[in-house]
Amino acid sequence: MLKFLSLRLTTSLIALAGVMVIVFFLARLTGSPATLYLPADASVEMMEAFNRQFGYDQPIPQQFAQFVGNVLRLDFGQSLYQQRPAAVAVLSAMPQTILLAAVAMALTLLAAIPLGTVAALHPHSVQDRLITLFSLLTASIPDFWFALVGVLVLSVNLGLLPTSGQASLLSWILPVATLMLHPVGVLTQVVRGAMLETLNAGYVQNARARGYSWKRLAFRHALRNAALPIITVAGDRAGGMVNGAVIVSAVFAWPGIGQVLVDAVYNRDFAVIQAGVFVVGIAVILLNFLVDLIYAAADPRIRIS
Amino acid sequence: MINLSKSGLAWTLLAAQAGLAFAAAPALTAEGSIILAMPAEPTSVDACDDSTRANARVLRGNVVEALTRLDPQSGAVGPLLATEWSSPDNKSWLFTIRPGVTFHDGTPLDAAAVAFGINRSMNPDLTCQTLSLFPTKTTATVESDMVVRITTEEPDPILPARIAYIDLPSPKTPEAAKSDTPIGTGPYQFAGREIGQSITLSAFDGYWGEAPEIAEATYVWRAEATIRASMIKTGEADIAYDIPTHEAEGQANAQQYLTNGVFYLRPMLQKPPLDDLRVRQAIASSIDKATLAEVLMDNSGTPTGQLVTQLINGYVPDYTGMPYDLEKAKALFAEAKAAGVAVDTPITLVARTDLFSGAEEVSQAIQQMIQQAGFTVTLKSVDTVGWSPWARKPDSLTQPVNLLTSSHNNISGDGSLTFPNFLGSGGRLSVVDNAELDAKLAAAATASGEDRAAAYREIAQYAYDQELVIPVAALQGLLLTSDRIAYEADGFTDIELHLSDVKHKQ
Numbered sequence: 001m002l003k004f005l006s007l008r009l010t011t012s013l014i015a016l017a018g019v020m021v022i023v024f025f026l027a028r029l030t031g032s033p034a035t036l037y038l039p040a041d042a043s044v045e046m047m048e049a050f051n052r053q054f055g056y057d058q059p060i061p062q063q064f065a066q067f068v069g070n071v072l073r074l075d076f077g078q079s080l081y082q083q084r085p086a087a088v089a090v091l092s093a094m095p096q097t098i099l100l101a102a103v104a105m106a107l108t109l110l111a112a113i114p115l116g117t118v119a120a121l122h123p124h125s126v127q128d129r130l131i132t133l134f135s136l137l138t139a140s141i142p143d144f145w146f147a148l149v150g151v152l153v154l155s156v157n158l159g160l161l162p163t164s165g166q167a168s169l170l171s172w173i174l175p176v177a178t179l180m181l182h183p184v185g186v187l188t189q190v191v192r193g194a195m196l197e198t199l200n201a202g203y204v205q206n207a208r209a210r211g212y213s214w215k216r217l218a219f220r221h222a223l224r225n226a227a228l229p230i231i232t233v234a235g236d237r238a239g240g241m242v243n244g245a246v247i248v249s250a251v252f253a254w255p256g257i258g259q260v261l262v263d264a265v266y267n268r269d270f271a272v273i274q275a276g277v278f279v280v281g282i283a284v285i286l287l288n289f290l291v292d293l294i295y296a297a298a299d300p301r302i303r304i305s
Numbered sequence: 306m307i308n309l310s311k312s313g314l315a316w317t318l319l320a321a322q323a324g325l326a327f328a329a330a331p332a333l334t335a336e337g338s339i340i341l342a343m344p345a346e347p348t349s350v351d352a353c354d355d356s357t358r359a360n361a362r363v364l365r366g367n368v369v370e371a372l373t374r375l376d377p378q379s380g381a382v383g384p385l386l387a388t389e390w391s392s393p394d395n396k397s398w399l400f401t402i403r404p405g406v407t408f409h410d411g412t413p414l415d416a417a418a419v420a421f422g423i424n425r426s427m428n429p430d431l432t433c434q435t436l437s438l439f440p441t442k443t444t445a446t447v448e449s450d451m452v453v454r455i456t457t458e459e460p461d462p463i464l465p466a467r468i469a470y471i472d473l474p475s476p477k478t479p480e481a482a483k484s485d486t487p488i489g490t491g492p493y494q495f496a497g498r499e500i501g502q503s504i505t506l507s508a509f510d511g512y513w514g515e516a517p518e519i520a521e522a523t524y525v526w527r528a529e530a531t532i533r534a535s536m537i538k539t540g541e542a543d544i545a546y547d548i549p550t551h552e553a554e555g556q557a558n559a560q561q562y563l564t565n566g567v568f569y570l571r572p573m574l575q576k577p578p579l580d581d582l583r584v585r586q587a588i589a590s591s592i593d594k595a596t597l598a599e600v601l602m603d604n605s606g607t608p609t610g611q612l613v614t615q616l617i618n619g620y621v622p623d624y625t626g627m628p629y630d631l632e633k634a635k636a637l638f639a640e641a642k643a644a645g646v647a648v649d650t651p652i653t654l655v656a657r658t659d660l661f662s663g664a665e666e667v668s669q670a671i672q673q674m675i676q677q678a679g680f681t682v683t684l685k686s687v688d689t690v691g692w693s694p695w696a697r698k699p700d701s702l703t704q705p706v707n708l709l710t711s712s713h714n715n716i717s718g719d720g721s722l723t724f725p726n727f728l729g730s731g732g733r734l735s736v737v738d739n740a741e742l743d744a745k746l747a748a749a750a751t752a753s754g755e756d757r758a759a760a761y762r763e764i765a766q767y768a769y770d771q772e773l774v775i776p777v778a779a780l781q782g783l784l785l786t787s788d789r790i791a792y793e794a795d796g797f798t799d800i801e802l803h804l805s806d807v808k809h810k811q
Binding site for chain 2: 037046148268
């Protein structure tokens with residue numbers, strides 16, 4: 001297991017290094033930030049002074065060499081837009097992102113596992129059809145639309161929740177619901193499918209014939225055997241929540257890494273783009289590690305192999 | 306000797322007592338707080354960068370102030386931190402500094418502080434955004450304790466108007482680096498910033514002018530217009546900027562205001578077919594500005610034929626531009642084709658998507674309209690950075706033939722911040738190379754008063770007649786206010802919102 005994890009770590013770091021190199025060059029291909037940060041009629045001298053000040057006048061290979069040297073010291077440079085170290089800009093957004101993702105994923109699992117299991121226990125019943133309809137709807141509704149309609153109905157019309165910001169605990173409800181929307185639908189279907197397959201397995205039918213209750217069978221035995229695909233999809237969705245909660249950030253002004261990265265791209269804030277990709281990359285690597293460990297805990301065969 | 310009766314003496318004593326009580330009474334103190342929902346966070350909070358909308362809306366007139374101020378209705382220059390000014394010769398100006406003014410850090414405002422602020426803004430290595438407003442090298446020196454001399458390399462008759470854009474920071478501000486905690490002389494001081502979330506300003510007790518009514522203002526950033534409007538409806542905010550018309554329907558406190566911004570097309574004049582006047586006239590005739598403004602711009606613009614608004618001295622009264630006439634456009638297209646002009650050459654419509662809400666849809670409609678006249682138009686959507694090489698020299702001169710979408714905002718009152726940039730052969734955003742026009746621009750730059758206005762009007766009329774630029778719509782803004790406060794939008798609201806103009810509703 002340790003050897004496997006070491007190999008995973010090595011390949012993940014190589015992939016991260018590759019992504020960092022690609023991001024560095026792609027970012028530079030989008031043009032100099034001077035055109036964005038200076039007025040449209042800025043003189044050539046002003047543009048040159050700007051590029052000189054931030055090192056964009058250097059040849060790209062030289063900029064890259066400097067970038068590599070700095071990254072090895074975990075120095076990503078200064079954010080043009082935020083006017084503070086890029087690493088600080090990114091790291092200050094991560095706790096909110098991770099907390100929001102953790103809450104949303106926990107609630108997603110708490111909703112999807114029982115719903116999917118109930119649907120699998122009563123295939124083609126009214127419950128199954130209702131749960132399937134619910135999961136298809138949540139997986140299909142555009143999250144952007146859901147967020148805005150949520151604000152209009154729950155905040156403007158009913159006055160139950162704040163529109164945005166983080167003024168109180170109530171401020172969490174709409175962002176968490178928006179973030180859960182797609183994962184809860186997808187995971188419910190995954191749980192249903194995995195449980196149906198497991199519940200139809202011979203050992204379950206055998207146990208059923210020996211008088212075990214469906215409830216005990218489902219939640220004690222079948223669910224554990226159906227866990228692998230659920231863990232896989234949940235891990236994938238959790239990664240998406242960490243690096244992709246852009247809608248939540250944009251609509252609810254949630255200070256997450258998604259919005260920081262999108263702003264950095266629009267503002268040609270190369271240092272923040274690079275720091276953001278690095279930090280999100282590390283977060284995804286750690287998440288994958290966590291998923292591997294959960295795999296091993298859920299299925300002893302994985303530890304042995 | 307004055308004789309007073311008993312009752313007269315009593316009244317006199319009462320009056321004296323009342324007078325003393327009035328004199329000893331503390332100035333009215335600011336109270337309450339407001340929240341402003343803004344679409345974008347400032348890119349810089351340094352005083353020398355506050356010529357852009359996002360920066361100026363927070364800082365200008367609130368935290369930092371300049372020597373002069375332009376009147377939002379007339380564009381006339383008025384005193385602010387300078388009480389008077391004069392020009393001893395055509396290359397220098399003397400400004401007398403207002404006495405009794407202190408910065409928020411307690412530093413007194415004097416000529417040395419003013420010279421520091423102006424020279425700091427002019428430092429090319431600091432790349433201040435306000436620097437591009439000055440066409441000639443400008444330096445400030447101390448003439449006496451309270452008089453500063455500003456010298457320009459070339460004559461600048463409108464320097465007092467231009468200097469209204471140089472907001473003065475405390476002399477303790479770093480000279481060679483941008484500041485993230487602006488310290489000025491304004492009615493509000495910078496109280497704190499949570500990057501990505503908010504900026505808070507609090508009333509400055511030692512302000513030299515009339516004390517503001519509102520004690521604290523917090524600016525929050527909400528990119529979505531629906532959310533900004535919703536914050537007013539739910540009472541979470543008191544002022545919300547840049548609201549689309551449909552979000553303001555039924556709102557009693559909605560205010561529309563002119564932004565002084567103009568959306569226009571710039572034909573690439575160096576290459577066929579846009580080097581031909583008939584072709585440019587055909588394009589101008591094919592654009593149905595009224596429909597664009599009403600339907601696609603959701604009434605956030607009004608059709609215009611001019612690059613500047615009434616506030617600017619180059620505005621041509623009653624001129625509305627070439628009217629929409631598709632048949633005429635087709636006829637001009639046919640005429641140019643018959644004369645051998647390469648009208649079939651594909652024209653790239655460079656559509657900058659971030660000019661205003663719905664800019665991309667408007668560009669698509671313009672593409673369709675021009676194509677109806679017979680042209681082949683391809684649409685290229687770009688953001689600001691992608692737009693730059695099409696817009697700015699020297700790259701703009703080597704691009705394929707194109708129509709560039711752009712917007713221009715001039716609130717200086719003077720045409721010198723518009724016409725040289727767009728029509729002069731040396732203008733960074735100009736694709737015009739016309740010696741006669743250059744001479745007219747040079748003459749206008751040194752003229753003053755009505756001569757200057759007439760010179761810019763003549764230049765503008767020539768540019769419109771030649772379709773060197775094709776103005777489409779004057780842009781309008783819309784803001785919402787809550788029931789708790791009173792604020793009246795003016796000609797500068799789009800770029801400056803003075804918190805001292807915000808009052809508690811009685």
